[in-house]
Amino acid sequence: xxLTVQEFLQIDVPALLAAVLVCAACALxxxxxxxxxxxxxxxxxxxxxxxxxxxxxxxxxxxxxxxMMLGALAAAALAGVLIEAIRRLGxxxxxxxxxxxxxxxxxxxxxxxxxxxxxGVDLDADCVLYGQLETILWxxxxxxxxxxxxxxxxxxxxxxxxxxxxxxxxxxxxVLFYKELKITTFDPALASTLGIPAxxxxxxxxxxxxxxxxxxxxxxxxxxxxxxxxAPPASARLLTDRMAVxxxxxxxxxxxxxxxxxxxxxxxxxxxGAEHSLNAAGMIAVAAGLIxxxxxxxxxxxxxxxxRRAVGRLRTLVTTDAVAADGxxx
Amino acid sequence: xxxxxxxxxxxxxxxxxxxxxxxVVAGTAALGxxxxxxxxxxxxxxxxLVSDALSHATLPGIAIAFLIGAALGLPGRSLPxxxxxxxxxxxxxxxxxxxxxxxxxxxxDAAIGAVLSVFFGLGIVLxxxxxxLELGGQAGLKTFILGQTAAMAQGEAVGIGLLxxxxxxxVALLFKELRxxxxxxxxxxxxxxxxxxxxxxxxxxxxxxTVIGLQTVGxxxxxxxxxxxxxAARFWTDRLSTLTVVAALIGALSGWLGATLSxxxxxxxxxxxxxxxxxxxxxxxxxxxxxxxxxxxxxxxARLRLDFAERRALSVLLGGGSVKGMLGAWLxxxxxxxxxxxxxxxxxxxxxxxxxxxxxxxxxxxxxTLIPAHVNWGVDPIDxxxxxxxxxxxEERGAS
Amino acid sequence: xQYLWRTPGSRTTPEEASPISPSPLVIRDLTVAYHxxxxxxxxxxxxxxxxxxxxxxxxGAGKSTLIKACLGLVPKVxxxxxxxxxxxxxxxxxxxxxxxxESVDWDFPVSALDVVAMGxxxxxxxxxxVSRAHKEAALHALERVGMADFAKRQIGQLSGGxxxxxxxxxxxxxxxxxxxxDEPFAGVDAATERAVLHVLRDLDAAGRTVICVHHDLQTVxxxxxxxxxxxxxxxxxxxxxxxxxxxLLARTYGGQPVPFTEAAR
Numbered sequence: 005x006x007l008t009v010q011e012f013l014q015i016d017v018p019a020l021l022a023a024v025l026v027c028a029a030c031a032l033x034x035x036x037x038x039x040x041x042x043x044x045x046x047x048x049x050x051x052x053x054x055x056x057x058x059x060x061x062x063x064x065x066x067x068x069x070x071x072m073m074l075g076a077l078a079a080a081a082l083a084g085v086l087i088e089a090i091r092r093l094g095x096x097x098x099x100x101x102x103x104x105x106x107x108x109x110x111x112x113x114x115x116x117x118x119x120x121x122x123x124g125v126d127l128d129a130d131c132v133l134y135g136q137l138e139t140i141l142w143x144x145x146x147x148x149x150x151x152x153x154x155x156x157x158x159x160x161x162x163x164x165x166x167x168x169x170x171x172x173x174x175x176x177x178x179v180l181f182y183k184e185l186k187i188t189t190f191d192p193a194l195a196s197t198l199g200i201p202a203x204x205x206x207x208x209x210x211x212x213x214x215x216x217x218x219x220x221x222x223x224x225x226x227x228x229x230x231x232x233x234x235a236p237p238a239s240a241r242l243l244t245d246r247m248a249v250x251x252x253x254x255x256x257x258x259x260x261x262x263x264x265x266x267x268x269x270x271x272x273x274x275x276x277g278a279e280h281s282l283n284a285a286g287m288i289a290v291a292a293g294l295i296x297x298x299x300x301x302x303x304x305x306x307x308x309x310x311x312r313r314a315v316g317r318l319r320t321l322v323t324t325d326a327v328a329a330d331g332x333x334x
Numbered sequence: 335x336x337x338x339x340x341x342x343x344x345x346x347x348x349x350x351x352x353x354x355x356x357x358v359v360a361g362t363a364a365l366g367x368x369x370x371x372x373x374x375x376x377x378x379x380x381x382x383l384v385s386d387a388l389s390h391a392t393l394p395g396i397a398i399a400f401l402i403g404a405a406l407g408l409p410g411r412s413l414p415x416x417x418x419x420x421x422x423x424x425x426x427x428x429x430x431x432x433x434x435x436x437x438x439x440x441x442x443d444a445a446i447g448a449v450l451s452v453f454f455g456l457g458i459v460l461x462x463x464x465x466x467l468e469l470g471g472q473a474g475l476k477t478f479i480l481g482q483t484a485a486m487a488q489g490e491a492v493g494i495g496l497l498x499x500x501x502x503x504x505v506a507l508l509f510k511e512l513r514x515x516x517x518x519x520x521x522x523x524x525x526x527x528x529x530x531x532x533x534x535x536x537x538x539x540x541x542x543x544t545v546i547g548l549q550t551v552g553x554x555x556x557x558x559x560x561x562x563x564x565x566a567a568r569f570w571t572d573r574l575s576t577l578t579v580v581a582a583l584i585g586a587l588s589g590w591l592g593a594t595l596s597x598x599x600x601x602x603x604x605x606x607x608x609x610x611x612x613x614x615x616x617x618x619x620x621x622x623x624x625x626x627x628x629x630x631x632x633x634x635x636a637r638l639r640l641d642f643a644e645r646r647a648l649s650v651l652l653g654g655g656s657v658k659g660m661l662g663a664w665l666x667x668x669x670x671x672x673x674x675x676x677x678x679x680x681x682x683x684x685x686x687x688x689x690x691x692x693x694x695x696x697x698x699x700x701x702x703t704l705i706p707a708h709v710n711w712g713v714d715p716i717d718x719x720x721x722x723x724x725x726x727x728x729e730e731r732g733a734s
Numbered sequence: 735x736q737y738l739w740r741t742p743g744s745r746t747t748p749e750e751a752s753p754i755s756p757s758p759l760v761i762r763d764l765t766v767a768y769h770x771x772x773x774x775x776x777x778x779x780x781x782x783x784x785x786x787x788x789x790x791x792x793x794g795a796g797k798s799t800l801i802k803a804c805l806g807l808v809p810k811v812x813x814x815x816x817x818x819x820x821x822x823x824x825x826x827x828x829x830x831x832x833x834x835x836e837s838v839d840w841d842f843p844v845s846a847l848d849v850v851a852m853g854x855x856x857x858x859x860x861x862x863x864v865s866r867a868h869k870e871a872a873l874h875a876l877e878r879v880g881m882a883d884f885a886k887r888q889i890g891q892l893s894g895g896x897x898x899x900x901x902x903x904x905x906x907x908x909x910x911x912x913x914x915x916d917e918p919f920a921g922v923d924a925a926t927e928r929a930v931l932h933v934l935r936d937l938d939a940a941g942r943t944v945i946c947v948h949h950d951l952q953t954v955x956x957x958x959x960x961x962x963x964x965x966x967x968x969x970x971x972x973x974x975x976x977x978x979x980x981x982l983l984a985r986t987y988g989g990q991p992v993p994f995t996e997a998a999r
Binding site: 041095100107234241289312 | 377380381382383386434437438439440441443444445446447448450451452453454455456457458461462463465466472480519554557558561562563564568569602603605606607609610612613616620626631632637685
């Protein structure tokens with residue numbers, strides 16, 4: 005089985021583009037979750053939006069994006085408020101509060117899906133979990149020349165356009181509120197004494213995560229969203245001590261994971277002579293995990309090997325000092 | 335129609351709807367019981383979401399075990415093999431989280447999130463590989479993700495029930511040790527308790543509950559069995575032994591009711607129904623539990639604020655000032671104020687409040703170390719808290 | 735555009751903000767309780783204009799809680815706090831805060847200069863980036879605590895004392911009139927102690943008020959002008975010479991040993 009240019013442009017380019025945009029957007033906002041020690045908020049929110057998606061779908065009766073998105077956003081906001089309420093008023097630790105809220109909401113979503121299925125509409129919990137990257141098609145291009153044709157670009161699939169818009173939104177908000185995000189993340193108490201609404205920014209970050217997650221669902225599913233919210237920022241965190249660099253680096257690593265993962269899933273099996281490709285969303289998550297593993301092992305100052313080398317240096321320094329001191333002794 | 339369903343529900347709830355459904359319901363209740371007991375200690379150890387990573391991390395193990403089974407030519411779906419794979423990769427996930435937290439600057443939440451999603455991602459890749467290989471018996475694999483009680487064979491249900499009971503029994507036997515572990519691991523280590531091994535045991539029990547819950551509840555929701563019942567029980571009590579028992583009861587009740595409901599409505603996925611029942615119990619506890627529930631706490635807070643506002647207003651009035659607005663109206667309602675001035679009752683209450691404040695102040699000045707730890711000094715009336723002769727002595731000192 | 739989200743109606747211009755009102759801080763009948771147990775009980779306090787004020791008392795006396803309640807960071811059961819004659823939440827731009835060092839994550843990817851520049855955010859307001867002038871002000875604040883050489887260092891690589899000085903520089907960069915400091919001398923090296931003291935003296939000379947939770951009774955008389963003795967409630971307050979008496983200290987510390995070796999002056 006050979007790969008034609010037209011097939012590559014029609015099938016792989018839009019899927020790859022969608023994956024890259026999802027990964028870039030998630031990695032960017034994920035930094036603020038990781039720095040706030042709320043990495044699991046991504047996990048919680050991406051599960052908790054399920055009932056909202058289904059409700060939007062049931063109310064509108066179509067697979068239009070807008071109602072599902074609104075429903076999901078409402079569910080995410082509800083989840084955020086509930087988690088805070090249970091944590092603060094109920095005095096449970098945040099992990100348990102998240103665990104309660106997202107499992108119960110996800111369960112509600114699963115039951116609602118079954119009800120929807122009973123009334124003859126097709127919605128699939130599997131799709132929410134691991135997406136349908138492979139079904140995004142860009143039918144316009146016929147060859148490399150089409151890449152220069154504005155008409156072909158205008159026919160870009162809706163999912164890709166939505167994801168592009170969401171990435172632009174994330175980028176704009178992070179740039180616009182960079183200063184405030186930094187201070188409310190680092191020292192919320194100081195922020196509120198300065199009159200910056202730290203609580204509002206907490207919910208803002210949750211909602212931004214939710215928006216990204218929802219836009220990404222259809223294409224890649226919730227698992228890839230969770231992976232991309234955490235793994236690239238965590239990797240970047242091990243490679244730099246400067247916030248701006250961390251943000252840029254995490255987006256770059258996210259894109260790298262998307263390209264490598266998609267490539268491995270779509271073309272790896274073909275090169276090995278197999279018929280079908282593997283699940284791309286899962287493979288991208290695995291690629292992000294491998295990047296994290298490399299950062300953990302080989303990060304220059306914070307990696308395990310780097311640290312070990314520093315300790316080794318210190319040890320030789322100490323022993324040579326000790327030897328020198330011994331030498332001086334009569 | 336409705337009476338028929340009610341009747342059926344009653345028969346299932348009371349284990350009269352045939353042996354098979356009785357076994358499934360009892361097995362699920364035992365699973366909930368085990369989840370509640372083990373989960374209590376996970377909650378107190380602040381490890382609630384570690385078990386989420388654990389359950390997600392089982393997927394690649396299940397897939398690999400399936401592939402191994404297929405390669406060895408075992409019949410499609412050998413449950414023990416699959417569960418062994420689940421345990422192996424779940425434990426590997428746990429160890430990875432531990433290593434990340436110990437050896438890098440990453441915090442636990444990031445480590446959990448990364449392990450959870452990457453392992454699950456790998457599991458999905460492997461599932462798509464299995465699908466491509468078109469092996470037999472793979473249809474059952476997906477039930478591990480969302481769970482299905484209907485698929486539970488009678489033998490499996492008995493096995494689940496026995497294992498769950500064993501997990502709960504292990505917690506009961508090691509209650510003293512686990513209590514020390516949950517309360518103060520540092521102290522426990524200094525005292526010579528094998529903290530690392532106890533922690534491992536606790537995670538092992540969590541892994542056991544997760545794996546036997548995979549089939550019923552599914553790997554996404556099984557964590558709810560470990561988190562929701564103890565979290566709900568937390569609102570009812572501050573005592574660990576009571577907490578464990580209440581959590582176990584809530585878990586068992588969720589499993590029992592949930593399995594019954596899903597037997598009545600077979601279209602609904604059992605795991606989701608069980609979690610929803612547990613969620614409903616949590617909501618009731620969160621709102622209405624008398625010990626730490628939202629309504630009770632809010633009422634107590636409001637009462638305290640009102641008490642202080644009232645006392646302050648009374649002392650203002652006693653000093654010749656005036657109190658307006660809501661508070662003025664409230665004092666009128668209480669009969670303390672009429673037409674802007676204190677009534678006889680109001681005067682009395684104001685004097686009592688002044689005296690209470692003065693005596694507490696005196697007490698705190700003279701005997702600051704004697705403050706009884708359990709009383710709300712300065713808030714409660716001093717006569718209710720301190721012995722009569724003590725109060726009299728304070729009064730005499732205040733007068734001199 | 736300034737950060738005035740809580741009270742959009744009350745715009746405080748710098749002219750209005752000058753401390754004309756006699757007292758920088760008036761606390762009336764402040765009670766804070768955890769469940770029903772008082773942490774602060776009926777606290778009344780009027781701070782004198784200008785000067786260095788030490789808040790002194792045993793562990794668990796509610797000293798930090800007093801500062802947090804003043805800043806609106808913990809809920810009050812009753813009472814009010816005014817700064818320069820107006821409710822304190824309308825006077826944010828006049829208030830500086832040095833929290834305890836443990837209150838933030840020092841592994842955070844920011845440099846010392848970034849942290850100090852955060853003190854300027856109140857003056858910068860929404861959407862505008864940190865300008866060169868603000869960076870210079872931040873650098874100047876770092877110079878005043880002797881930390882200019884470490885401006886580019888990631889905060890996690892600083893020693894405890896250096897981190898404390900960064901926090902102090904951030905408070906200086908706020909250019910406030912009233913400062914709350916939570917144990918700035920706790921567990922610092924000698925150089926930092928000198929730097930903190932130097933800054934306190936500078937602020938005092940410039941007519942600012944500093945309210946400082948302080949642990950070490952030995953140095954209270956040397957470092958501060960006024961003292962507020964408290965143990966959940968106010969035991970006594972006034973000038974150091976009149977307030978720091980053995981009798982009042984015994985009342986403050988109750989049965990606990992007074993961390994004090996020589997007789998007070």
